[in-house]
Amino acid sequence: MKPSARKPNWNVLGLLPAHLIMVLTLIIPIGIIIVVSFSTRGPYGGFEYVFTTAPYKQLLFNEGWTGELEFNPQYLIVVARTLVLSAVTTSICLLLSFPVAYFIALRRPTIKVLLIYLVTLPFWVSMIVRVYSWIIILGKDGVIEKTLRGVGLVDNMGSLLFGNTAMLVGLVYSYIPLMILPIFASIEKLDPALIEASHDLYGNRLITLRRVILPLTRPGMIAGAILVFVPSLGAVLEPTLLGGGKTMMMGNLIQLQFGGARNWPLGAAIAIVLMAAVMIFLVFQGLRSMRIEGLERAS
Amino acid sequence: MFKNPRVTSLVVASALGLAFTVSAHAEGKLSIYAWADSIAPDVVAKFEKETGIDVTVDAFSSNEDLLTKLQAGSSGYDIVTPSQHFVKIMIDSGLLEDIGASSMAAYQQILPEWQKPWWDPTGNYSIPLAFGNAGYTVNRDVYKGPVDSWKTYFEPPAELQGKIASLAQPDEVISAAQNYLGIKYCSEDPQEMKRVLDLLQAQKPYVAAYSSDNIENRIGGGEVGAHFWWDGNSMRVRRNDKANVEYAMPKEGLVGWLDSYVVPKGAANIDNAKKFIDFMAEIDNATDEYNYYGHSSPVQIDEAKALYSKENAPELFPTVPVKMGEACSPAAQELVTKVWTQLLQ
Numbered sequence: 001m002k003p004s005a006r007k008p009n010w011n012v013l014g015l016l017p018a019h020l021i022m023v024l025t026l027i028i029p030i031g032i033i034i035v036v037s038f039s040t041r042g043p044y045g046g047f048e049y050v051f052t053t054a055p056y057k058q059l060l061f062n063e064g065w066t067g068e069l070e071f072n073p074q075y076l077i078v079v080a081r082t083l084v085l086s087a088v089t090t091s092i093c094l095l096l097s098f099p100v101a102y103f104i105a106l107r108r109p110t111i112k113v114l115l116i117y118l119v120t121l122p123f124w125v126s127m128i129v130r131v132y133s134w135i136i137i138l139g140k141d142g143v144i145e146k147t148l149r150g151v152g153l154v155d156n157m158g159s160l161l162f163g164n165t166a167m168l169v170g171l172v173y174s175y176i177p178l179m180i181l182p183i184f185a186s187i188e189k190l191d192p193a194l195i196e197a198s199h200d201l202y203g204n205r206l207i208t209l210r211r212v213i214l215p216l217t218r219p220g221m222i223a224g225a226i227l228v229f230v231p232s233l234g235a236v237l238e239p240t241l242l243g244g245g246k247t248m249m250m251g252n253l254i255q256l257q258f259g260g261a262r263n264w265p266l267g268a269a270i271a272i273v274l275m276a277a278v279m280i281f282l283v284f285q286g287l288r289s290m291r292i293e294g295l296e297r298a299s
Numbered sequence: 300m301f302k303n304p305r306v307t308s309l310v311v312a313s314a315l316g317l318a319f320t321v322s323a324h325a326e327g328k329l330s331i332y333a334w335a336d337s338i339a340p341d342v343v344a345k346f347e348k349e350t351g352i353d354v355t356v357d358a359f360s361s362n363e364d365l366l367t368k369l370q371a372g373s374s375g376y377d378i379v380t381p382s383q384h385f386v387k388i389m390i391d392s393g394l395l396e397d398i399g400a401s402s403m404a405a406y407q408q409i410l411p412e413w414q415k416p417w418w419d420p421t422g423n424y425s426i427p428l429a430f431g432n433a434g435y436t437v438n439r440d441v442y443k444g445p446v447d448s449w450k451t452y453f454e455p456p457a458e459l460q461g462k463i464a465s466l467a468q469p470d471e472v473i474s475a476a477q478n479y480l481g482i483k484y485c486s487e488d489p490q491e492m493k494r495v496l497d498l499l500q501a502q503k504p505y506v507a508a509y510s511s512d513n514i515e516n517r518i519g520g521g522e523v524g525a526h527f528w529w530d531g532n533s534m535r536v537r538r539n540d541k542a543n544v545e546y547a548m549p550k551e552g553l554v555g556w557l558d559s560y561v562v563p564k565g566a567a568n569i570d571n572a573k574k575f576i577d578f579m580a581e582i583d584n585a586t587d588e589y590n591y592y593g594h595s596s597p598v599q600i601d602e603a604k605a606l607y608s609k610e611n612a613p614e615l616f617p618t619v620p621v622k623m624g625e626a627c628s629p630a631a632q633e634l635v636t637k638v639w640t641q642l643l644q
Contacts, residue, residue, distance in 0.1 A: 044392050
């Protein structure tokens with residue numbers, strides 16, 4: 001029997017501050033965005049409280065150059081590009097993080113603490129400063145070019161800045177600590193006896209990795225993937241500063257709607273779609289990890 | 300325009316108006332929101348010393364950012380400095396305080412040609428701060444050819460292909476393209492705007508970046524050979540950083556701008572704001588401000604103490620027509636957005 005059945009439940013009161021913060025900083029702002037996304041745009045930006053679904057229709061249909069309403073995938077292209085680049089970022093982070101996290105987890109405690117501290121160190125510096133530093137590293141006469149020229153590998157190479165590569169470098173660099181930490185946590189919890197057992201059962205290194213280590217650290221990888229994928233979707237700095245702003249990501253598109261385009265409702269609608277995409281992704285991942293846990297318990 | 304923005308305020312949350320701005324509403328305070336590096340710190344310090352008013356200056360990097368902030372309500376600022384077309388939009392939208400500018404002392408200092416302009420025909424709302432134009436700058440280490448036309452920029456020769464940079468916002472870039480194509484600003488004709496799009500799309504493969512940040516390093520250091528930019532900024536990089544750059548004088552015309560001091564509706568310290576505006580227009584302070592900012596002054600300055608002349612700062616004295624940017628109708632603005640979205644989709 002639950003204790004709450006007999007005693008008054010003080011948990012609710014105790015959690016009140018948390019609920020208040022959630023409502024004030026999460027629910028109400030999202031509510032405002034939803035309201036704006038169904039409002040009519042003002043002539044010079046802003047919005048008026050007149051209900052319309054036009055912003056959502058604009059996502060797919062626009063007036064063409066001849067003035068007729070036609071299907072226009074321009075925003076869908078931006079959404080698709082954002083999803084692909086975020087997925088690539090997440091994959092690269094995952095591939096790089098696992099060995100790093102594994103390495104750190106196997107060190108002596110003092111060194112382990114030091115290494116984890118080093119992983120989190122970049123968070124002490126402003127995001128803008130960190131992204132800017134990549135301009136100096138990748139740019140013309142930058143650290144990389146000077147080094148390569150110094151050892152005589154290249155004569156005159158083009159700029160590494162501005163393009164998908166530079167943008168991916170920035171995204172991976174920005175978010176990789178968020179991948180390393182949860183994977184590290186799950187590897188640390190891994191019982192070494194299980195690995196020994198695998199070897200005792202004639203599992204070689206590859207089989208041990210595939211059948212024992214990877215399945216047991218999957219929750220950490222899933223958590224890391226979510227932590228990297230979600231902020232990548234909304235990234236604005238990296239596409240602008242390192243990518244050169246030649247193609248838009250969703251963050252840039254939203255910014256354009258609130259700025260130059262003076263179309264707040266459309267900007268809000270895109271933000272809602274972005275959020276919905278994230279939610280669907282999270283629910284999907286949540287179901288998957290529940291299924292995995294269920295399987296583990298069943299076996 | 301986006302004069303010399305060091306750091307972009309790109310956070311979407313602030314654009315959504317969700318950010319709470321901490322503002323100074325107490326007596327003896329003044330909050331200014333101005334273009335990055337546009338207000339001379341020495342002159343501000345002098346004002347603080349003489350009046351005892353505590354001044355804070357925050358920076359914005361685009362008119363659009365500023366407009367969005369004012370529309371979101373309670374910006375907490377007492378003075379902001381939009382460009383001419385945005386002054387008109389803000390007056391029309393009721394976002395500005397009527398400060399009776401034409402009866403202020405500062406008004407007497409304004410050069411005749413800038414009194415009661417089309418964006419503030421009653422002269423009630425604004426006192427001008429600086430004016431200039433938008434064009435493009437070339438790095439002479441990269442490109443040696445002629446710079447007498449927008450053709451060099453929009454249809455670049457081989458030396459500049461892949462070494463062109465544009466701005467991150469459409470406002471002035473599209474006006475420049477309209478100058479080149481001989482189309483009037485704020486056109487509501489889709490066919491004309493389609494020509495603008497075609498021109499920009501043909502240019503895009505040669506563009507390295509669309510970015511309004513960090514311009515001085517990109518063009519000064521030769522990362523790109525040509526960059527969309529402003530007259531005074533180009534002059535400062537040439538003079539202060541000894542960069543080998545030249546500001547182009549395209550015969551089709553530069554895009555003019557003029558920034559003004561205005562007071563947002565409901566500002567807490569209107570009297571202090573007016574005091575500051577009057578102070579900045581006093582001839583000595585206006586001269587110091589001119590020497591610091593490096594853009595032309597629409598108020599009287601002491602020519603004897605002015606740092607810049609036709610000889611040492613030709614950027615500030617254009618030899619080609621300058622056409623002031625206009626406030627577009629919503630229909631025209633929609634076409635501008637359409638061009639830009641399709642360009643970068």
